[in-house]
Amino acid sequence: MPKISASCPCGGPSFASCCGPYLSGAAVPQTAEALMRSRYTAYTLGNESYLRATWHPSTRPAEPIVNENERLHWLGLEVKSALRLRQRKVNTEQxxxxxFVARYKIGGRAHRLHEVSRFVREAAGGDVPRWYYLDGSFPE
Structure with missing residues (x-):
């Protein structure tokens, strides 16, 4: 786990003030973008339980999400559309x-993951509504 003074893997100022509270369960992301950033951070840390808990049950894979044997090194995250979405006044209620574009290396070779992720906000079992990752598409 990153040191408290370390910057957050998602690009935030510090893990403790950015994604740390979400991954520890002390807070719940209030926006789809915050959830996406925290999920990226969970991927960088290999946090399978957080990824499962934040993936919508209707699309969550049965197999493991994180492959512990894969030599994957995450390099950075760039959110491409959050501002444009707010300017278009997309319905952020539900x-x-x-x-985003996430950069990573496998076996010394750099790759880019460009995804448009869909999120839904629901209350599970009478809880307070929270955001869940639903699925994603990969633009050309």
Whole structure:
């Protein structure tokens, strides 16, 4: 786990003030973008339980999300559409999308993951509504 003074893997100022509270369960992301950033951070840390808990049950895979044997190194995250989405006044009450590019290396070779992720906001079992990752598409 990153040191408290370390910057957050998602690009935030510090893990403790950015994604840390979400991954520890002390807070719940209030926007789809915050959830997407925290999920990226969870991927960088190999946090399978957080990824499962924030993936909508209707699309959550049965197999493991994180492959512990894969030599994957996450390099950075760029959110491409959050501002454009707010400017378009997308309905952020129950559904939202976030476009991002995540950079990573496998075996010394750099790759880019460009995704438009869909999120839904629901109350599970009478709880307070929270955001869930639904699925994503990969623009050309």
């Amino acid at each position: 559904a939202d999308t976030v476009e």
